[in-house]
Amino acid sequence: MVNNKLLDMTFRLTIICAVAALILGIVNIVTEPLIIERKRIEKEMALKTLSDGDNVGVVQYPADSDDLHMDLMALLVEHGVIGAEDDLDEKELITSIYPVDEAGTVTKYILQLEGSGYGGKMILLAVFNLDGSFVKAKLMENNETPGLGKKAEDPLYYNMYMGRGNSSDPVPVSRRALADSDAEAVSGSTITFNGISKALALGSDYVKLLGGNN
Amino acid sequence: MFNFLKGLFKENPIFVLALGLCPTLAVSTQVVNAIGMGAGVIFVLIGSNIMVSLLKNFIPDEVHIPAYIVIIASFVTIVDLLMQAFLPALSSSLGVFVKLIVVNCIILGRAEAFASKNNVKDSIVDALGMGIGFTVGLLIISLVREVLGAGTITLFPMGDFSGVIKIPGLYDAPARIFSLSPGALLVMGFLMAGFNWLLSKNKNKEN
Amino acid sequence: MTYVGIIITYVFISNMILSQFLGLCPFIGVSKDTDSAVGMGFAVTFVMSMASLVTWIIYHGILVPLNLEYLQTIAFILIIASLVQLVEMSVQKFSPAMYKALGIYLPLITTNCAVMGIALINVREEYNILESFTAGFAGGIGFLLAIFLMSAIRVKLDKERVPRYLKGAPIAFVSGGLMALAFMAFDRALLTNLIG
Numbered sequence: 001m002v003n004n005k006l007l008d009m010t011f012r013l014t015i016i017c018a019v020a021a022l023i024l025g026i027v028n029i030v031t032e033p034l035i036i037e038r039k040r041i042e043k044e045m046a047l048k049t050l051s052d053g054d055n056v057g058v059v060q061y062p063a064d065s066d067d068l069h070m071d072l073m074a075l076l077v078e079h080g081v082i083g084a085e086d087d088l089d090e091k092e093l094i095t096s097i098y099p100v101d102e103a104g105t106v107t108k109y110i111l112q113l114e115g116s117g118y119g120g121k122m123i124l125l126a127v128f129n130l131d132g133s134f135v136k137a138k139l140m141e142n143n144e145t146p147g148l149g150k151k152a153e154d155p156l157y158y159n160m161y162m163g164r165g166n167s168s169d170p171v172p173v174s175r176r177a178l179a180d181s182d183a184e185a186v187s188g189s190t191i192t193f194n195g196i197s198k199a200l201a202l203g204s205d206y207v208k209l210l211g212g213n214n
Numbered sequence: 215m216f217n218f219l220k221g222l223f224k225e226n227p228i229f230v231l232a233l234g235l236c237p238t239l240a241v242s243t244q245v246v247n248a249i250g251m252g253a254g255v256i257f258v259l260i261g262s263n264i265m266v267s268l269l270k271n272f273i274p275d276e277v278h279i280p281a282y283i284v285i286i287a288s289f290v291t292i293v294d295l296l297m298q299a300f301l302p303a304l305s306s307s308l309g310v311f312v313k314l315i316v317v318n319c320i321i322l323g324r325a326e327a328f329a330s331k332n333n334v335k336d337s338i339v340d341a342l343g344m345g346i347g348f349t350v351g352l353l354i355i356s357l358v359r360e361v362l363g364a365g366t367i368t369l370f371p372m373g374d375f376s377g378v379i380k381i382p383g384l385y386d387a388p389a390r391i392f393s394l395s396p397g398a399l400l401v402m403g404f405l406m407a408g409f410n411w412l413l414s415k416n417k418n419k420e421n
Numbered sequence: 422m423t424y425v426g427i428i429i430t431y432v433f434i435s436n437m438i439l440s441q442f443l444g445l446c447p448f449i450g451v452s453k454d455t456d457s458a459v460g461m462g463f464a465v466t467f468v469m470s471m472a473s474l475v476t477w478i479i480y481h482g483i484l485v486p487l488n489l490e491y492l493q494t495i496a497f498i499l500i501i502a503s504l505v506q507l508v509e510m511s512v513q514k515f516s517p518a519m520y521k522a523l524g525i526y527l528p529l530i531t532t533n534c535a536v537m538g539i540a541l542i543n544v545r546e547e548y549n550i551l552e553s554f555t556a557g558f559a560g561g562i563g564f565l566l567a568i569f570l571m572s573a574i575r576v577k578l579d580k581e582r583v584p585r586y587l588k589g590a591p592i593a594f595v596s597g598g599l600m601a602l603a604f605m606a607f608d609r610a611l612l613t614n615l616i617g
Contacts, residue, residue, distance in 0.1 A: 240443075283502055284495060310545060396598045399598030407591040408586070
């Protein structure tokens with residue numbers, strides 16, 4: 001009798017679990033392609049806006065080259081992005097590279113960068129000229145605080161980086177390197193600012209090295 | 215009717231029963247998040263209440279909690295997948311809190327206290343009342359926090375309207391603390407006190 | 422991130438309760454006296470560490486290889502529920518004294534957002550198994566710290582004159598808000614300065 005009851009209980013619970021899993025499977029089959037498609041379109045739209053309608057080339061990934069890595073670290077140290085003993089893995093922080101070309105010649109690069117903000121990981125699409133100067137950017141995934149870090153979703157936020165990043169004028173990585181009014185604007189969301197600046201500085205220096213090679 | 219109204223006021227899940235607080239405070243930084251979270255909770259609550267009420271004779275007593283949890287988790291996953299597919303912006307700003315609806319005490323609480331003892335119709339009404347009560351509570355908190363903390367009211371973008379109402383004066387110099395965690399707890403405390411006061415005033419009138 | 426970094430992050434900077442609002446229900450409900458608050462804190466720490474470990478194994482060992490990530494929520498909550506049950510039974514069998522102290526809090530942990538929360542955060546942050554365990558443990562300690570401090574405050578509050586409508590939960594929330602304000606001093610910048 002006891003056994004029977006246990007069996008019955010297990011049986012009923014199993015049925016509930018099986019039905020639940022089945023329903024979820026069906027919902028997943030319906031929604032999964034939609035989710036993937038939606039993400040693709042979202043990225044395509046962002047790339048289109050950022051490239052100003054110029055042709056966006058095939059996605060590339062950071063080269064696995066020790067020489068490039070050493071050069072990059074040297075540049076980052078020189079620009080005060082990292083300390084002399086520090087080391088970054090650019091292959092983890094630059095997740096995609098899109099060359100933008102005008103009639104066949106590459107004029108700009110769009111980089112997908114990963115930064116760390118107040119709410120954790122931030123994904124950023126940023127456009128750089130071949131000399132590494134910043135053009136514009138769009139903050140994609142993020143968990144920043146509304147009213148504070150979320151302000152970085154506004155395209156106007158990136159005006160303070162505009163044109164900076166070439167060899168004579170590095171991307172500002174601390175508030176001291178900003179104009180007073182800009183420094184005022186990012187106060188209260190320093191973590192977000194630091195995360196974005198660091199990502200942009202890395203992107204700018206990477207493009208500088210890339211620009212010469214292509 | 216009584217079942218419906220009690221959730222809104224006398225047994226308001228947030229201010230009176232103090233249930234489902236984690237998502238309440240975490241997502242109440244923007245009005246649009248509150249609406250989305252509320253809609254998600256209402257859907258899960260109605261779904262799980264219906265299923266629990268239908269299956270009340272099928273589910274063995276000894277394992278009723280695991281059975282309820284499976285039912286609730288299924289509805290939560292459905293909401294999560296649908297949100298990712300159709301409301302991506304909302305889904306990303308709610309983050310893990312969509313999945314955390316599963317441990318929202320209101321839902322398990324209503325399944326246990328109401329749906330397992332009542333028929334389907336009453337259970338739906340109960341779910342609606344509790345769900346709307348939860349949403350209204352969430353809306354009030356998020357309205358206070360967003361207006362004071364960011365100087366904006368964020369709704370859905372429609373046509374020319376970008377979805378963000380900027381409040382003059384506050385937008386340029388918001389009291390940012392309200393957007394952050396201490397502000398949430400403070401607002402919650404004072405709103406709860408306000409609710410207590412309203413309830414006691416009401417009671418005095420009845421006597 | 423280093424293990425020290427993870428510990429500092431989850432105990433102080435992203436404290437489960439005071440900055441992420443996970444586990445607020447017991448924070449308000451079980452903080453009326455210090456003994457039960459500490460008991461709850463230890464029980465949660467234990468379950469959070471175990472749950473981080475087991476959910477990691479199930480997620481990366483079964484769900485990811487089989488492409489079943491969408492069953493994450495249902496799998497995690499079942500793991501947590503059975504884990505809590507298992508802990509309850511084994512504590513009852515092997516240490517009746519401890520069961521007496523912790524027993525009544527154990528069932529409540531199933532619906533504690535902090536446990537489910539840390540399991541989901543581990544997935545989001547792409548931690549490896551040891552990092553997940555560390556995060557779970559540190560999250561639990563952070564929970565313990567917050568709930569212990571809260572209970573100490575509430576014991577004092579009981580003796581104070583509190584405006585009528587603020588009595589009980591409302592004043593607890595206000596005190597929690599002030600605590601969270603103090604915890605804001607533990608900034609992410611602190612971590613950068615400490616360990617880079």
